[in-house]
Amino acid sequence: MTLLQARAVVKSYGPTPALRGIDLDLEEGRILAVTGPSGCGKSTLLHCLAGILPPDSGEVRYRGRRLDEASEAERSRLRRGEFGVLFQFGMLVPELTAAENVALPLLLAGGGRRESRATALDWLGRLGVEELADTLPGEMSGGQQQRCAAARALVTEPSVLFADEPTGALDTLVGERLLGLVVGLARERGMSVVLVTHSATVAAYADAELVLRDGAVDPSGLGMSTGAVR
Numbered sequence: 001m002t003l004l005q006a007r008a009v010v011k012s013y014g015p016t017p018a019l020r021g022i023d024l025d026l027e028e029g030r031i032l033a034v035t036g037p038s039g040c041g042k043s044t045l046l047h048c049l050a051g052i053l054p055p056d057s058g059e060v061r062y063r064g065r066r067l068d069e070a071s072e073a074e075r076s077r078l079r080r081g082e083f084g085v086l087f088q089f090g091m092l093v094p095e096l097t098a099a100e101n102v103a104l105p106l107l108l109a110g111g112g113r114r115e116s117r118a119t120a121l122d123w124l125g126r127l128g129v130e131e132l133a134d135t136l137p138g139e140m141s142g143g144q145q146q147r148c149a150a151a152r153a154l155v156t157e158p159s160v161l162f163a164d165e166p167t168g169a170l171d172t173l174v175g176e177r178l179l180g181l182v183v184g185l186a187r188e189r190g191m192s193v194v195l196v197t198h199s200a201t202v203a204a205y206a207d208a209e210l211v212l213r214d215g216a217v218d219p220s221g222l223g224m225s226t227g228a229v230r
Ligand code: ADP
Pocket: 013, 014, 018, 036, 037, 038, 039, 040, 041, 042, 043, 044, 045
């Protein structure tokens, strides 16, 4: 089943378009890498797909529904319940401990305090940072913050994970573990993933690769990493 669909998505910040008409389809349980040189529009595309940034024209559909025409309330409900978002720099709430940061999406979705904390601790454990549960982000390394942010992005068991250079702040081994976890969730739970990366090693975890060049899909780059699935 197609979960996410983009048709002729155009987005400009000024006179020069950052996206010049992007088409893509993301199936349930599939991992799509979005790659290409710096400034080609990867992050802009991710933001448009996740309903964070409205496209100037074109369509973004989630489960067949027009995301670009949905109200802000509807898009924020989706982001909370069905989308998980993970950026290169975790952007944790600085005043909250790791466990509180990770429990936050569950509490916002109406979860109980004790149960949300227990689930948050479980996810911190899966990311190998359970010992940081009561630590504030300012007392953590960049890599530790990123692992907590990954736990926060996954704690609601989203249908789609939008990840922008998720391993940028991680050392190789920790990055591989995070990607392994993401692949496992795609295979076992049917989570779909949009994975923005400039790294061929990271893109090799994907089922398919969309190569952008100057805001357009580079046809010669299509499918480069297909088949390299672990
Ligand atoms: P990538 O993620 O591939 O590096 P981006 O989507 O961040 O590319 O950027 C695409 C283009 O849009 C670049 O030329 C960038 O300078 C421009 N751009 C991105 N964000 C903004 C913004 N907030 N304001 C103005 N220009 C932007």
